Amino acid sequence: MITYRAAVAEGIAREMRMDDRVVCLGEDIGAAGGVFKTTEGLFEEFGPERIWDTPISEQAIIGAAIGAAMTGMRPVAEIMFSDFLATCWDQIANEAAKIRYMSAGQFTIPMVVRTANGGWLGFGAQHSQAVENWALAVPGLKVVAPSDPSDVVGLMASAIRCDDPVLFFEHKALFAQKGESPPEGHVVPLGQAAVRRTGDAVTLVALAATVRLAMEAADELARDGIEAEVIDLRCLVPLDATAVLASVRATSRLVIVEENPYAGGWGATVASIVADEAFDHLDAPIKRVAAGNVPLPFAEDLERAVLPSTERVIETVRSILR
Amino acid sequence: MITYRAAVAEGIAREMRMDDRVVCLGEDIGAAGGVFKTTEGLFEEFGPERIWDTPISEQAIIGAAIGAAMTGMRPVAEIMFSDFLATCWDQIANEAAKIRYMSAGQFTIPMVVRTANGGWLGFGAQHSQAVENWALAVPGLKVVAPSDPSDVVGLMASAIRCDDPVLFFEHKALFAQKGESPPEGHVVPLGQAAVRRTGDAVTLVALAATVRLAMEAADELARDGIEAEVIDLRCLVPLDATAVLASVRATSRLVIVEENPYAGGWGATVASIVADEAFDHLDAPIKRVAAGNVPLPFAEDLERAVLPSTERVIETVRSILR
Amino acid sequence: MVASESEQPGSTDWLVARYGEMRRIRAFEEAAYALFLRGLVKGTTHLAIGQEAVAVGVSAALRADDYVLATYRGHHHVLARGASVEASMAELLGRGDGLCGGKGGSMHLTSAAHGMLGSYAIVGAQLPIACGAAWSAKLRKTDQVTVAFMGDGATNIGAFHEALNLAAVWRLPVVFVCENNLYMEYTPIASVIPVEHPAHDRAPAYGMTSELIDGNDVVAVNEAASRAIDRARAGSGPSLIEALTYRLTGHSRADPAKYRPAGELEAWQARDPLLVARRRLEDSGIENSHLDGLDAEIDADVSRAVELAITWPATDLAAAWTDTYADGASEWRT
Amino acid sequence: MVASESEQPGSTDWLVARYGEMRRIRAFEEAAYALFLRGLVKGTTHLAIGQEAVAVGVSAALRADDYVLATYRGHHHVLARGASVEASMAELLGRGDGLCGGKGGSMHLTSAAHGMLGSYAIVGAQLPIACGAAWSAKLRKTDQVTVAFMGDGATNIGAFHEALNLAAVWRLPVVFVCENNLYMEYTPIASVIPVEHPAHDRAPAYGMTSELIDGNDVVAVNEAASRAIDRARAGSGPSLIEALTYRLTGHSRADPAKYRPAGELEAWQARDPLLVARRRLEDSGIENSHLDGLDAEIDADVSRAVELAITWPATDLAAAWTDTYADGASEWRT
C-alpha cells in the first residue's frame, strides 16, 4: 500500500533512476521534502545535483524548466499550489505551450509542472482552487489529474516521458488516500480514461477528487437499482472523448462531476462534445455538478456548500431519471 | 459616425467628464494616445493628473488599479494586448476577483481592465489570442466584449460605473470599423444580449468579432430561405442565458460562433446551459464554430485557416438543417 | 494601534501601551495555536510569535485613516491596527461574525474599519495593491500613507520588483516593510538570495531610501517607521524598511522547524520583543511585577474574548452565496 | 556570427568581417521595411537599425554551440548567429520555407541550428527561459554559455527580477545584455525608471557583475561580451551588460517617432554603428572605397536573397495543424 502523497515521489523517483535528464526544481522540495511531503526522499536519493530548491520566483521556476527542456533536459517543476499558476501563467500559457508551434517544431519542451490542486481543506480562496480548466483552454499543454496512487505513479511516468509540457495536478484532498502500490514499470498512457464502474442507467464523468463523489453516488444509486457508469477521465488533454461518447451512447444520460466553477469549467467542453456528437443518443438533459460561481470560502461548512458533493450527484441523477 | 477605436476614448471621456474618480493608467496611453490610439485625446483633455503612463509592469498596473479601487477611485487600466493578461493573471484572478468575497463585502473593486483582444491581424501567437474565456472561468469578474462602436461607448459607461472588476475586451480587428456615434448618455447595461437579426431556423450566438461572421452567414443563408437569428452576447458575465434559451426554444437549433479555441472555449458553457435547460426543445446537435486547437500562426493564410470563418458558420448551419 | 494623544512616542506610558499590545498579540497567537490543536481552527495558520514588535511599532506611527496591507502571516497586523480579538479569532474559527464572515480565514484577515486593506496569501501580491492605495491617496490629496508588510522571501518575486519600481517612479506615499525572519518557509533566505539583506540591499535599484533595523525592538521600529511615514506624508516618496526579526514558532501549524541550526532559536528567544521591551521598561523604572500584573490582565481579557468567540454561531450557509459581486450576490447569468 | 579562427578579435580582418555582418543586417532591415510598405510583410515588425553592433559584437564572442535568446526586436540577433537572409525574410513573408515555417513571424524568429533559442514577444519572458538553458548547460557540464538580450523597458517587469536573481543564486553561465535604446515604445525610459541606468544600476541588487558600454561600437561590445562570456564559461556565474544604443527608426512599423526631442536622432545618426566601425577601419588604413565596394556586394547579396525569398511558395495550409504537440499534430482529444 502507498499513499497518493508518497506515490508522487515514487513516480518521480522511478523515472529519475532510469533517466539522468530528469531533474526537479521548486520551492522547499529538497531537504524539506516539499510542503506536502510529495518530494520526500528525492533529495536524499538524488542529491542537490538533481533536486533544486528555488527562491519564491514562480516565473523563474517555469522559465528555467522551459529553457532546460529546450536544451536536452526533462525538468519536473513544482508550483506549490495550483492557484500560484496565475503568477507564472505567461510562462506556461504563452511560452511553454507555444514554443514548439511558433518554431515549427524546432524545439521540443519535455517538461512537467506538478502542482497541488483543489479544495476541501479549508485553505481559503487563494489556496484551494481547482484550475485544471485554465490549462484546458491553452492549446499546446497536456493536462493530467490522477484520482488514486496507482494512477499517480503510472501517469507520472507518462508525463515525464512525454515530449510536451504537461500540467500534472495532484489533488490536495487525496494526498492521504492509500492504494495498491503499482509494480515497477507501471505506466498509464495519457489520454486513456478509466471506467471505474460499469452501468447502464447514466454516465458519470469525473476527474481527480470528484471520482470519489461519483463512485459514492453510484453506490447509493445502486441500492435503488440505478446502475451508473463512472468514467475517470484521468486527463483533460488528451481528452478521451471516445470513452465518454461510447458510454453515453449506451446509457443515454450524462452527468458531469467537476470541481471547478460551472462557468468555464471543463465539464462544459465535455458536455458540448456530447451535445454535438451523441445528440441522437441522449434521452435527458446533460447535467453538470460543479462548484458554485464563487471564490472558495474559508469556513469548512461554507466550502462544502460550494463544492460538488455526493448528495448533489445523487439528486442530479435522480432528476434526469424521473 | 465614429470608429470603434475612437469610441473607446469617447466612452472613457464621457465618464471622466462626469466622475472625477475615474482615472486611467497603462503603457503609452498618455501623450502617445495608446499603441492602438484608443486613448487618443484623453491626455490632452484630462492631463497627467488623470491619465498615467506606466512602466512595463503589468502586475503593478493591475495592483495599482485594485488598490485605488478599494480606496475610492474608479481606475481604468489598460493591458495593451489581452495575451499579456497572463503576466498579471494573479492580480486579476486571485486578487481583484476575490477581494470582495474574501473580505465579506468590506471592499468593493470598481475597476475596468481594458485590453486589445483577438486575431486576424497577423500578430502571431503571443499577440492575437482571444482570451475572454480565461476571464469567464474566474468568479468575481465581469466580462464585456463589444461588437460595434455604439456598444463600445454604451458598455464602457456601464463597465466604468460597475462596482465590480470588469474585463473589457476591445477587439483589434474591429478598431477601424465605423458606426453611428451614440447620443450623450448612451448606456448599454451589462448582461443584456442584443438580437442582431431575427429568424426561426437556427440561433447563432456570437460575441465581438464573430458577430460579423454570424451576420454574414445569416445573410448568405437567407438567400436559400434559411432565416437565422443572431444573438450578440455582448457580455460573458453577466451572461444573458435567458435570451439564448428563449431563442433556442423558438428555433430548436443552436450554432455558437466563438474566436477562442474549442477546448475550454466560452461556447462550451453556453452549449452546456442549453443542453441542460432547453434540451427538450432541441431538434439538432449543438454545434460550435471555434478556433482550432493550436497557438495562432503568423502567416495570414494559416491564421485564417485556424480562426472561425463565415464559410464554416454557413456549412455548420447547413449540416444541422439537412 | 494608533497611539493616543497622551502618549508621547518613546515615553514610558507609550512603551507600556506598546508592550501591552504586543502581549495581546502574543496571547492571541498562543490561543490560536491551542485552538488549532483542539481542531477548532481549521485549514492552516501562520503565527507571528516573535514578530510582534514590527506590527506594533509601525502601527503606533500611523494615523487612523492610513492604510495597511499584510501577508497570510497577518494576525499581528490586524490586531495592531485595532481589530478586536473576538472578531479576529472568530474569523479563524470560521464564524459568521468573524472579521470576514468566515469567508476569509486566518490568511485573509481584513478590517476596513481599521484601514486594514487585507492579508494576502500569494507571496508579493499585496505590494502592487499597496501602490494603488497610495496612488489613490495622492490622487485624492488626502495625505494618507500606506504601509505594506512582506516577508524576506517575497523580495524574490516579480511583484516586489514591479511594485517598488512603480512606487519610486510615481513617488507614492507608501512604506514597504520587510519582516526578515531569516526563512522562507523551511529554506534559509541566505540560500536563495545573492545579497546579504534581501530588501535593504535592493533599495538602491529603485533609488529608494531604506533602513535596516532591529525588528525586535518596538522603539527602533517605531522610530524608523515614523521617519518613513513622515517622509511619505510630506510627499517625499516611498521608502523601505528591513526589520530583522525571527518567528519563534514554525512557518505554519504543520512545521516543527527542524531546519534550524542548533542554538539559533535560543539566541532569538533571548531577544524576544516582549523581553526587549520589558528590559527597556525596567530601565525606566517600571517594576517587573507591574508588567506581570498587566500580562495577567491582558491574558485574561484575550482568553475571555476567545471563549466568547468560540460560543458565536457558525456561519449561515447562505453566506457562501453572497459578496461575489457588488450587488451582494453571486449570479453570473440570467 | 561566430568569428572564424583566422580572425584575431580586434584585428582589421576581424573588424571588416564584423562590419560586413552589420551591413548585412542593415540591408536586411531596410529590405524588410520596404516589403512592409509593399504589403508583403504583414502584421508588425520591429527593426534594429542602429542596434546592429550589439548583436554582431556579442555573437562574435560566442561559440557555435552557445545559446542566444532575443526579443520581438530580434532580426539582428538571428542573422548575427548565422541564419540565412532567405529563410529569415521568408519567415517575415509568412512562407513555408521561412525559419519557422511562417508560423512564427517577425517577432518569433528562431533557429535551432544556430543555437538561437527564439525571439520572445512578451517583454521579459525570454529571461527566465535563458536561465533554464544556462542551467541545462551546467547540469550537462557542457560549458555552453547562454546570452539573453532585452530592452531597457524590460528591466521594469517582474520576470527580469526573478531571472536575474535565480541566475545569481544558482551561479548560472548566462549573460544578460540590455540594449538600452532610450525608449520603451514611445515612452522615454527615464520617465519610468528611478535610476539612471535601467540595467546596470540594478546589477548590485543581484550581486551581479555588470558593465555599462557603448553599444554602437562593435569592438567595445565584443570586448565586454568576451569578458562576461569567459567568466560564465569558467563557472564564475552570470553577468549583465548594458549597451547604450539607439534605434534609428520608429518602435515598430507604425511609429513615426514624433516623441523624439529635436536633434536626438541626428546626434545618434552621427554615431551610427556602421559609421563608428568605418571610422575605426579608416584609422587602420582601410580605404573607404574598399568598404563602399563591400557594401555594394553585401547589398546585392541581400537583395538577391530577398528577391529569392519572395518567389518562395506560400505556406501549405496543412501547416496550421502541425507542431502543437510533439507527435507533430494538434489532436487534443480522441
Ligand SMILES: Cc1ncc(C[n+]2csc(CCOP(=O)(O)OP(=O)(O)O)c2C)c(N)n1
Ligand atoms: C507566489 C507564492 N509562492 C509560494 C507561496 C507559498 N509560500 C507561502 S509562505 C512562503 C514563504 C514566504 O516567506 P517570507 O516571504 O519570508 O515570509 P514569512 O513566511 O517568513 O513570513 C511560501 C513560499 C505563496 N503563498 N505564494
Ligand SMILES: Cc1ncc(C[n+]2csc(CCOP(=O)(O)OP(=O)(O)O)c2C)c(N)n1
Ligand atoms: C509584457 C508586455 N507588456 C507590453 C508589451 C508591449 N510592448 C512591446 S515592445 C514594448 C517596449 C519595450 O521596450 P524595450 O524593452 O526598451 O525594448 P525595445 O522595443 O526598445 O527594443 C512594449 C511595451 C509586451 N510585448 N509585453
Ligand SMILES: [Mg+2]
Ligand atoms: Mg521569512
Ligand SMILES: [Mg+2]
Ligand atoms: Mg528600448
